[in-house]
Amino acid sequence: xxxxLGALAGAAALAGALSFVLLAAAIGTDFWYIIDTQRxxxxxxxxxxxxxxxxxxxxxxxxxxxxxWRTCRVQSPCAPLMNPFWQENVTVSDSSRQLLIMHGxxxxxxxxxxxxxxxxxxxxxxxxxxxxSLLLLLTGTLFLFGALVTLAGISIYIAYSAxxxxxxxxxxxxxxxxxxxxxxxxxxxxxxxISFIAELLTGTAFLAAARVLSLRRREDQAI
Numbered sequence: 001x002x003x004x005l006g007a008l009a010g011a012a013a014l015a016g017a018l019s020f021v022l023l024a025a026a027i028g029t030d031f032w033y034i035i036d037t038q039r040x041x042x043x044x045x046x047x048x049x050x051x052x053x054x055x056x057x058x059x060x061x062x063x064x065x066x067x068x069w070r071t072c073r074v075q076s077p078c079a080p081l082m083n084p085f086w087q088e089n090v091t092v093s094d095s096s097r098q099l100l101i102m103h104g105x106x107x108x109x110x111x112x113x114x115x116x117x118x119x120x121x122x123x124x125x126x127x128x129x130x131x132x133s134l135l136l137l138l139t140g141t142l143f144l145f146g147a148l149v150t151l152a153g154i155s156i157y158i159a160y161s162a163x164x165x166x167x168x169x170x171x172x173x174x175x176x177x178x179x180x181x182x183x184x185x186x187x188x189x190x191x192x193x194i195s196f197i198a199e200l201l202t203g204t205a206f207l208a209a210a211r212v213l214s215l216r217r218r219e220d221q222a223i
């Protein structure tokens with residue numbers, strides 16, 4: 001069964017565009033990490049009511065959601081995260097410095113993957129236009145390398161979140177409070193995972209196109 005080269009070109013273009021849009025949306029949104037404190041706040045209000053309602057002031061919600069660059073509270077403006085590239089005049093612990101290094105790593109890797117996709121898209125367009133199997137092969141390799149960069153960035157972010165949680169546990173005196181806080185990854189991270197899969201498919205489509213074009217040229221030479 002001969003696979004049409006045009007079908008592979010369409011699949012590569014669609015998957016590549018989808019991967020770029022999803023990763024750009026993931027990087028630009030602030031729902032990578034979600035902290036939901038509703039259960040804790042309901043318990044606090046219940047304790048106030050049980051005490052006779054001596055303090056009727058409403059507590060500010062502590063729930064937040066974070067992105068790669070900033071963290072946002074429900075009723076407060078978003079605040080930027082600490083700059084991981086400017087630590088000269090800041091005294092931090094070794095564990096905090098490790099967190100900053102991890103933060104600086106994934107905020108470089110994920111935008112780098114976007115840049116690789118831009119170059120891959122341009123070379124992919126030229127490779128299909130010129131029907132150059134070597135350029136198709138190089139483009140597929142570039143997209144697969146970009147997928148590896150995306151995977152590394154997402155994996156480091158997950159490790160960073162786990163390390164930050166452990167750091168918070170060490171600093172928090174009342175560790176039982178964490179049992180009433182729902183902490184989860186958000187839909188921005190899910191977009192990053194889907195982008196990684198689409199990037200893999202894009203690279204595979206380019207490699208398949210290079211193989212198809214190479215086989216067709218061998219058949220033409222044999223004739």
